[in-house]
């Protein structure tokens with residue numbers, strides 16, 4: 001049932017998770033993807049690293065590149081202080097529609113602004129659209145070849161302030177070698193690697209946390 005994998009994930013969340021309970025929605029996605037069919041959510045192991053960074057930063061403004069089904073969107077949104085906002089960018093209209101429904105089921109849609117389009121088109125519009133200056137935290141989990149160009153675009157648009165934290169998923173698997181080389185060698189970042197396992201599998205992956213220095 002359910003024509004697409006995201007649709008099947010949505011249907012499982014709607015059937016298995018208590019409405020308004022973000023943690024049960026997160027558990028439902030992890031349970032489905034660990035036992036029924038794999039999907040490219042950040043997962044619970046790397047998700048705990050994401051949680052720790054969100055709690056440490058206590059961000060007022062968060063940007064996520066790559067919503068997919070909204071799993072990491074939920075993990076971030078449930079930990080935000082009151083008044084904080086999470087902007088998440090998605091290119092695929094179908095995925096965005098699924099994510100909106102999963103976020104709604106979890107009771108997290110008020111903290112989240114989900115935009116559909118290409119990062120190259122949306123990133124330059126963010127300051128004006130949300131009347132904000134810079135992001136405190138950016139979670140990067142979209143196409144791996146887009147990590148570096150989009151980090152450069154964020155710099156050029158003045159959306160990073162000294163102290164802004166960039167957290168990138170999959171820097172080992174599938175890998176984002178050009179992004180890694182950039183943040184590890186640029187004097188504008190202090191970078192740190194968090195080794196971990198790929199979601200739902202016994203495969204090595206890791207996340208890179210890079211603090212922008214200005």
Ligand SMILES: O=C(NC/C=C/[C@H]1O[C@@H](n2cnc(C(F)(F)F)c2)[C@H](O)[C@@H]1O)c1cc([N+](=O)[O-])cc(O)c1O
Pocket residue numbers: 040041042065066067068069089090091092095117118119120141142143144146169170173174198199
């Ligand atoms: O390919 C992976 N992820 C690609 C993720 C891609 C997702 O990001 C969206 N996007 C693209 N551009 C934008 C923007 F920002 F422009 F709007 C948003 C795509 O539509 C898709 O939903 C991946 C693969 C594996 N794996 O093991 O193969 C494991 C993972 O954790 C992964 O994230």
Ligand SMILES: [Mg+2]
Pocket residue numbers: 040041042141169170
């Ligand atoms: Mg990922």
